[in-house]
Amino acid sequence: MDFVEQLKSSVDIVSVIGEYVRLRRSGAQRYMGLCPFHNEKSPSFTVHVVHQFYKCFSCGVHGDVIKFVMEKDGLSFYEALKSLAERYGIAMPKRSQYADEDSKLRGALLAMHEAAQENFAANLKSQAGEAARAYIAKRGLAPEAVEHFGLGYSDRTGRALIRLFEQRGFAVAQMEQSGLVGKRQDGSLYGRFRNRLMFPIHNESGKIIGFGGRALAAEDEPKYLNSPETDIYKKSYVLYNLHRAKETVRKEDRVILVEGYMDAIGVTAAGFGNVVASCGTALTETQVKAIKRHTHRVAVNFDPDTAGANAAERSIDLLLAEGMQVRIAELEDGLDPDEYCNKHGSEVYATRIENAKGYFYWVADRARAKHDMRTGEGKVEVLKLLVPRVQKISDPLERMTVANDLAGYMGVDKSLVLDYFRKAVNQRQDRKPAAPKNPLRPDERMLLIAVLTEPEWREEVLSRMKEMEALGTLESRRIFGAAFALAEAGGRLSFDEVNARLAEADQNLLAQALLNEDCEITREEVTAALESMRRSEAQYRRSQLKARISESERSGKIEEAMRLTLELQGLERTAREARR
Numbered sequence: 001m002d003f004v005e006q007l008k009s010s011v012d013i014v015s016v017i018g019e020y021v022r023l024r025r026s027g028a029q030r031y032m033g034l035c036p037f038h039n040e041k042s043p044s045f046t047v048h049v050v051h052q053f054y055k056c057f058s059c060g061v062h063g064d065v066i067k068f069v070m071e072k073d074g075l076s077f078y079e080a081l082k083s084l085a086e087r088y089g090i091a092m093p094k095r096s097q098y099a100d101e102d103s104k105l106r107g108a109l110l111a112m113h114e115a116a117q118e119n120f121a122a123n124l125k126s127q128a129g130e131a132a133r134a135y136i137a138k139r140g141l142a143p144e145a146v147e148h149f150g151l152g153y154s155d156r157t158g159r160a161l162i163r164l165f166e167q168r169g170f171a172v173a174q175m176e177q178s179g180l181v182g183k184r185q186d187g188s189l190y191g192r193f194r195n196r197l198m199f200p201i202h203n204e205s206g207k208i209i210g211f212g213g214r215a216l217a218a219e220d221e222p223k224y225l226n227s228p229e230t231d232i233y234k235k236s237y238v239l240y241n242l243h244r245a246k247e248t249v250r251k252e253d254r255v256i257l258v259e260g261y262m263d264a265i266g267v268t269a270a271g272f273g274n275v276v277a278s279c280g281t282a283l284t285e286t287q288v289k290a291i292k293r294h295t296h297r298v299a300v301n302f303d304p305d306t307a308g309a310n311a312a313e314r315s316i317d318l319l320l321a322e323g324m325q326v327r328i329a330e331l332e333d334g335l336d337p338d339e340y341c342n343k344h345g346s347e348v349y350a351t352r353i354e355n356a357k358g359y360f361y362w363v364a365d366r367a368r369a370k371h372d373m374r375t376g377e378g379k380v381e382v383l384k385l386l387v388p389r390v391q392k393i394s395d396p397l398e399r400m401t402v403a404n405d406l407a408g409y410m411g412v413d414k415s416l417v418l419d420y421f422r423k424a425v426n427q428r429q430d431r432k433p434a435a436p437k438n439p440l441r442p443d444e445r446m447l448l449i450a451v452l453t454e455p456e457w458r459e460e461v462l463s464r465m466k467e468m469e470a471l472g473t474l475e476s477r478r479i480f481g482a483a484f485a486l487a488e489a490g491g492r493l494s495f496d497e498v499n500a501r502l503a504e505a506d507q508n509l510l511a512q513a514l515l516n517e518d519c520e521i522t523r524e525e526v527t528a529a530l531e532s533m534r535r536s537e538a539q540y541r542r543s544q545l546k547a548r549i550s551e552s553e554r555s556g557k558i559e560e561a562m563r564l565t566l567e568l569q570g571l572e573r574t575a576r577e578a579r580r
């Protein structure tokens with residue numbers, strides 16, 4: 001068994017994919033969830049437990065656990081192997097044939113970020129870090145939180161960091177590509193982050209891929225400086241603290257979304273494990289999907305002064321469009337979440353989150369505060385604010401429910417509001433993806449499954465199928481062909497082996513055959529399938545014979561036609577007897 005096979009057999013694809021997708025068991029051997037590769041409302045992403053592969057019946061993505069990790073984490077083949085091997089404590093072969101240039105560069109960038117992290121953390125403890133420590137103290141952060149979040153300090157030049165990179169053998173080109181080092185026109189290098197409090201930014205699997213740096217001197221601009229995009233850091237993919245928070249988010253089925261690094265750290269330190277930060281910019285679709293893989297419920301807790309600002313507004317729109325349930329947590333006295341936790345304690349903050357209003361009620365309240373709801377114009381103004389937002393709810397039933405509730409809440413005539421929304425619903429024309437149809441006959445599907453899953457029937461099924469003249473008429477002929485070839489070569493007859501020998505269209509066919517229904521089959525079912533195959537084989541032979549008879553008659557070969565007719569009569573007799 002080579003390393004890839006060994007890895008795949010020791011890794012459970014359901015638990016690996018389960019870290020990214022909320023999977024629900026949908027059969028003895030299948031799990032289903034919302035596809036992480038396209039936007040969907042009802043699940044068509046399926047994972048097969050026994051054969052260890054996934055397939056989406058809407059967008060068509062499919063593959064094994066390695067491919068999944070490659071696509072989801074943006075890794076090369078080698079990196080995906082490594083990441084899985086690490087997660088499951090499997091030793092990688094020493095000299096590996098899988099390393100390529102891309103993964104070498106990314107490996108170097110990750111190592112440089114580790115080194116930078118060491119450097120920044122050490123700086124924070126040194127004399128040079130005094131101003132940074134003072135800022136941390138002013139913000140009321142405990143040493144444990146500083147440690148937990150790996151806070152650091154970038155000194156005034158970055159020379160020590162560059163020296164460290166040189167000592168560890170990183171090339172200048174790699175340093176530039178890390179985004180941590182800049183190059184002046186005269187060719188000399190400088191640290192990109194200078195005199196800043198440093199926040200390491202991790203990807204979802206917990207590797208440092210970038211930094212955020214907060215200016216400590218009032219004259220330094222910008223206040224927050226982030227790593228530029230690099231081969232390992234794609235801003236639109238990353239949410240601050242998600243790698244730590246995701247487990248709690250899933251457990252509590254809710255995420256608290258805050259704006260800044262300090263908010264995330266302060267709220268976590270107050271005892272809330274389910275906090276992630278957008279870091280000041282509006283969320284991207286990828287980020288929302290990253291959240292959605294873990295929960296559908298989000299409590300938005302942006303700074304009060306920016307709650308109405310564009311970024312927050314756009315983030316909320318995107319969350320709604322992705323079908324998230326959005327609540328808005330409001331904090332009094334104009335405090336940031338971390339300041340609030342410091343001042344009022346975690347219990348009070350917990351009630352703020354607990355009592356967070358549904359987004360629409362929050363908008364309604366804000367509108368009501370501005371407009372006089374006793375007047376007709378006031379009501380119209382408020383509706384104008386609410387209606388376009390409610391329309392963004394993608395689920396029609398939920399949209400109607402919210403509209404109905406809001407009309408009641410605002411004291412507006414319900415029938416009027418509902419009528420408006422009913423029209424909007426019709427315009428949207430929501431459609432559901434059709435259930436995948438299986439182009440295989442039930443008997444060929446059954447036999448295919450028997451060959452792939454049940455060694456005891458494999459030989460019998462294969463030899464019977466091989467004799468069939470009608471095999472060429474079956475959709476699965478190339479799949480069986482691959483199985484014959486493997487069996488002849490004495491190879492392992494696993495899903496992977498067969499799958500690897502198929503073209504895309506047949507791979508799809510095979511995946512559908514295995515995923516459409518459960519594959520646990522009984523002796524009786526296999527016998528029945530073989531019998532049904534036998535009948536269609538006999539029928540096929542009879543129709544072939546008939547064709548040859550008329551061909552012979554046409555070309556005047558009467559004796560040949562007579563002989564074939566006798567043969568046909570024999571076959572028909574056998575068929576009649578079998579039916580009795």
Ligand SMILES: [Zn+2]
Binds near residue numbers: 035037045056057060
């Ligand atoms: Zn999909």
